[in-house]
Amino acid sequence: MRSVDIFHLFIWMICLHTFCGIFATTELPTTRTTVAKKKDFNEIESKFALRTPEEVDEDNCYLVPGQEHTVNQCNFNHTSKTFVVIHGWTVTGMYESWVPKLVGALYKREPYSNVVVVDWLARSQQHYPVSAEYTKFVGQDVATFIDWIDEKFNYPVDNIHILGYSLGAHAAGVAGSLTNKKVNRITGLDPAGPTFEYAENDVTLSPDDAEFVDVLHTYTRGSPDRSIGIQKPVGHIDIYPNGGSFQPGCNIGEALRLIAEKGFADMDQLVKCSHERSIHLFIDSLLYEEKSSMAYRCNSKEAFDKGLCLSCRKNRCNTLGYKVNKVRGKRSSKMFLKTRAQMPFKVFHYQVKVHFSGQKDLTVTNQPLLISLYGTKGESENIAIALPEISTNKTFSFLVYIEQDIGELLMLKIKWEKDSYFSWSNWFTTYSYNIRKIRVKSGEFQKKLIFCSKEGNHASLIRGKNSIEFVKCNQHSFTKKKALM
Numbered sequence: 001m002r003s004v005d006i007f008h009l010f011i012w013m014i015c016l017h018t019f020c021g022i023f024a025t026t027e028l029p030t031t032r033t034t035v036a037k038k039k040d041f042n043e044i045e046s047k048f049a050l051r052t053p054e055e056v057d058e059d060n061c062y063l064v065p066g067q068e069h070t071v072n073q074c075n076f077n078h079t080s081k082t083f084v085v086i087h088g089w090t091v092t093g094m095y096e097s098w099v100p101k102l103v104g105a106l107y108k109r110e111p112y113s114n115v116v117v118v119d120w121l122a123r124s125q126q127h128y129p130v131s132a133e134y135t136k137f138v139g140q141d142v143a144t145f146i147d148w149i150d151e152k153f154n155y156p157v158d159n160i161h162i163l164g165y166s167l168g169a170h171a172a173g174v175a176g177s178l179t180n181k182k183v184n185r186i187t188g189l190d191p192a193g194p195t196f197e198y199a200e201n202d203v204t205l206s207p208d209d210a211e212f213v214d215v216l217h218t219y220t221r222g223s224p225d226r227s228i229g230i231q232k233p234v235g236h237i238d239i240y241p242n243g244g245s246f247q248p249g250c251n252i253g254e255a256l257r258l259i260a261e262k263g264f265a266d267m268d269q270l271v272k273c274s275h276e277r278s279i280h281l282f283i284d285s286l287l288y289e290e291k292s293s294m295a296y297r298c299n300s301k302e303a304f305d306k307g308l309c310l311s312c313r314k315n316r317c318n319t320l321g322y323k324v325n326k327v328r329g330k331r332s333s334k335m336f337l338k339t340r341a342q343m344p345f346k347v348f349h350y351q352v353k354v355h356f357s358g359q360k361d362l363t364v365t366n367q368p369l370l371i372s373l374y375g376t377k378g379e380s381e382n383i384a385i386a387l388p389e390i391s392t393n394k395t396f397s398f399l400v401y402i403e404q405d406i407g408e409l410l411m412l413k414i415k416w417e418k419d420s421y422f423s424w425s426n427w428f429t430t431y432s433y434n435i436r437k438i439r440v441k442s443g444e445f446q447k448k449l450i451f452c453s454k455e456g457n458h459a460s461l462i463r464g465k466n467s468i469e470f471v472k473c474n475q476h477s478f479t480k481k482k483a484l485m
Ligand SMILES: *[C@@H]1O[C@H](CO)[C@@H](O)[C@H](O)[C@H]1NC(C)=O
Pocket: 077, 078, 079, 080, 081, 112
């Protein structure tokens, strides 16, 4: 068998145990189950492990609601903030490998904080629909725990930040809706989709569950009832990295490379690569404070991909992850960004606007263009752009993103490659457009610049010919520049 076949077989085996089981029962909760408020301490099944920066992967000490001495025993710090981490559905009945990574990153950023890992492993390794039902009870457990430290120790719930992944995000939502006082923040990391997409607010994560709710959607592929991650916005801010449906570096080829490197050990991680990316994006925001990714509000993924949404005015942009700016709009808004395939995930976004002119009426589709950007700190060359259509005397806008900070833009080049088809008309027609100016807007630096042809009035972009160069326009020749800024 070729390795790809083996891989598919393997995926399929894993699949039997994991996501594909999600779809075994597709019926939605028919009755609206209201979640009861309080719990007796001895009814609590979830465990609350206060981990330490020294042993991020061990549950050595449990905070037990009703048993006050455990709080001192575990060295709970009453004056610093508390992170409550809630895992999702598990195949193995064990913590997944991201748990210690997230705990470690939280301690690295907030060394004095209390990082509490909620252990609901027993209930999370059932058939998916069963585990999904259990998220209510886990939420009740967490709410009872939070009310207990609030009432018994006067611990301010304003210091509490709950982070829930997949099913854990909905457990976090239920918890937040049941506590006596609202917790400060809930971060939903790709909240689970199946059975929750159309469910009522009281069993899913929603903006009412905390003072501030931020959500990352990373694996929302397919129709709403089949998507692993929930598609609808459920927070004050909902960020859809790379459009939210699928993440870079998570394709089969990449998976095979990883298997070759690391063996089959992290197999579950590969299957859930895009789903779990939500966690790694958050970890990234904790570890690379100076490289925080920006997300931009936009009505659609399509408009974002045209570069139309790189504005930061009126809170239209925000920082992804830990240092998010807590803006609570009237309705939840979708935000978008591109990322790299690995940590650090940050990229730099640019809108490029070009007016194609000419005497001859010419419309072409799906032509390969290459753009190169040159700045004070570096350059990024031959970025491939696929414009669906170009036609004469029209302006087109597109998004370009690059991995490094090249500083202030000084120059850009554009090249029109021949596409791979051979056509007789290529012999008789010269495909070309004239370009006078190129407008570039940077998302990260919120700057607009205009570039002019180096050759004077305009440059001719000819298919299959050399690239043409544009430099920052002479300040004096642009009296209108200010108005455009
Ligand atoms: C508790 O946290 C505070 C900061 O919030 C820190 O100054 C203090 O040293 C911590 N206490 C202990 C015992 O670590």
